[in-house]
Amino acid sequence: MRTTDHRTPSPSPTPAPPDGGQLCAPYAEALLRHAGRDWLRLNVPGHAAAPGSDLAGLFGSRITALDFPPLLDGIDLGRDTPLDRALALAAEAWGARRTWFLTNGASQGNQIASMVAPALGRTLVVQRSVHSSVIDGLVLSGLDAVFVQPSVDPEQGIAHGVTAADVAEALERTPDAAAVYIVSPSYFGAVADVRAIADTAHAAGVPLIVDEAWGSHFGFHPGLPANALCAGADLATSSTHKLAGSLTQSAMLHLAEGPFADLLEPLVDRAFRLVQSTSASALLTASLDLARRSLVTAADATGGSIEAADRVRGAVRALGRFRVVSDGFHAFPDIVGADPLRIAIDTRAGGITGHEARRRLFRDHQIMVEVATDAAVVAVIGAGSVPDTARFVEALHTLPSPLTTDPAGAGVGTAAAAAAAAAGMLRLPAPGATKLTAREAFLSPALVVAAEEAVGRISADTLAAYPPGIPNVLPGEVITAEAVRFLQRTAAAPNGHVRGALDLGVTRLRVVA
Structure with a gap:
């Protein structure tokens, strides 16, 4: 959509925050008061907070007592409810015109954002390394897509971001663009120049949508990057449960007070009601x-988390066996910053693959890291959390170097081990040619064929190495032999998983008939 209408948006219908401001948690407090009354519960959920139930035995009676359904007077029903006030406080905290609470994760937010785009144009200009939920949104919306290829670190085999110049070039060849859709930060913590990309999108008359799933904590401490809305994004998905402290599967969608707010707000609200439970x-x-309350009121605690992450990186650098991945970010023009709460360690430099390091940390040291690749592990520290970083550093450096012994049993040096790891490292496959829209391919008659027979045919599914869930094959793209090899090797790795695959080994694929 091309527009030059940059009128000042009308005031938000969201009510003003309560007198207590960000110190309050109005919805949570109202829920707690409600649970404290002596209810005879003859409604859903079916457990009805039964004190002797298995649920109460596992989770405790407080959890089941707080598990109320929606539409309750004094909580979320009526005017100026505690839920309304909680939403207003969240919008204020993130600098949004309006915020929606999501209970199906940031994936739901990405689907909503994709679904509103057809009202703006026919083609989404989208970063190729978006999360698979954005592609799911393309299936729901039926939009065409022009993909902007991210930079790829050939040493690590990971995708980073896109530049404003990349986006401008894509917009030049997309006269019917609906919006620009990017990811920042990346799974490895790389932060894009959101301000420059927003300016580029706005100059072309389209909004910028940012999948900020991994940056829900941004902007709440001076040591953190600014959040996407402050940098000019029009709509941002925030996976609050990841690093901002909410429960798994909870997230937020934020709408900026910007040139597209009047147009987007009713569209987002309708799409939200369509997909929210x-x-x-x-x-x-x-x-x-x-x-939200913790992020706003406990900046010192977030500072402690940043210091803890810095200690890990400092120790890794000092000990010299492994490398810190973000130390190489300066070589990529699409990266302008890094998330300090994300610790990506190049394990291959120390003679062990990331997958093997993750497996041994889990099995031998009871340490869970977020993700592993062939070359690295990624650990995260939630805002406000200060884990035992010394335990992690010690365990990391007691890992064996399986690659330091050749098949005949002769020892080899660390440099040789690193070279051997690099030689066998999984490389991100280049995407195949696009032949159909995601929706056309997904809804077309399909066949299931052996993986080797699928090469050269059009995929009917999204296939993504998970985590991080970045699609390697999209519906409508031609399946390549390189992609099949990558996905099968990913599936065979410890903790490897391919989202969308028909079987664990990726031996069969669904193709357009």
Whole structure:
């Protein structure tokens, strides 16, 4: 959509925050008061907070007592409810015109954002390394897509971001663009120049949508990057449960007070109602309210988390066996910053693959890291959390170097081990040619064929190495032999998984008939 209408948006219908401001958690507090009354519960959920139930035995009676359905007077029903006030406080905290609480994760936010785009144009200009939920949104919306290729670190085999110049070039060849859709930060913590990309999108008359799933904590401490809305984004998905402290599967969608707010707000609201459960979890909703309060009022705690992450990186550099991935970010023009709460360690430099390092940390040291690739592991520290970083550093450096012994049993040096790891490292496959839209391919008659027979045919599914969930094959793209090899090797790796695959080994694929 091309427009030059940059009128000042009308005031938000969201009510003003309560007198207590960000110190309050109005929804969570109202829920707690409600649970404290002596109810005879003859409604759903079916457990009805039964004190002797298996649920109460596992989670405790407080959890089941707080598990109320929606549409309750004094909580979320009526005018100026505690839920309304909680949403207003969240919008204020993130600098948004309006915020929606999501109980199906940031994936739901990405689907909503994709679904509103057809009202703006026919083609989405989208970063190729978006999360698979954005592609799911393309299936729902039926939009065409012009993909902007991210930079790829050939040493690590990971995708980073896109530049404003990349986006400008894509917009030049897309006269019917609906919006620009990017990811920042990346799974490895790389931060894009959102301001420059927003300016480029706005100059072309289209909004910028940012999948900020991994940056829900941004902007809440001087040591953190600014959030996407402050940098000019029009719509941002925030996976609040990841690093901002809410319960798993809870997230937010934020609309900026910008040139497209009047147009986007009713569209987003309608799409939200289309995909949000009519039985949204009170527990997840309350956790969003509490996470917002903690982020705003406990900046010192977030500072402690940043210091803890810095200690890990400092120790890794000092000990010299492994490398810090973000130390190489300066070589990529699309990266302008890094998330300090994300610790990506190049394990291959120390003679062990990331997958093997993750497996041994889990099995031998009871340490869970977020993700592993062939070359690295990624650990994260949630805002406000200060884990035992010394334990992680010690365990990391006691890992064996499996690659330091050749098949005949002779020892080899660390440099040789690193070279051997690099030689066998999984490389991100280049995407195949696009032949159909995601929706056309997904809804077309399809066949299931052996993986080797699928090469050269059009995929009917999204296939993504998970985590991070960045699609390697999209519906409508030609399946390549390189992609099949990558996905099968990913599936065979410890903790490897391919989202969308028909079987664990990716031996069969669904193709357009």
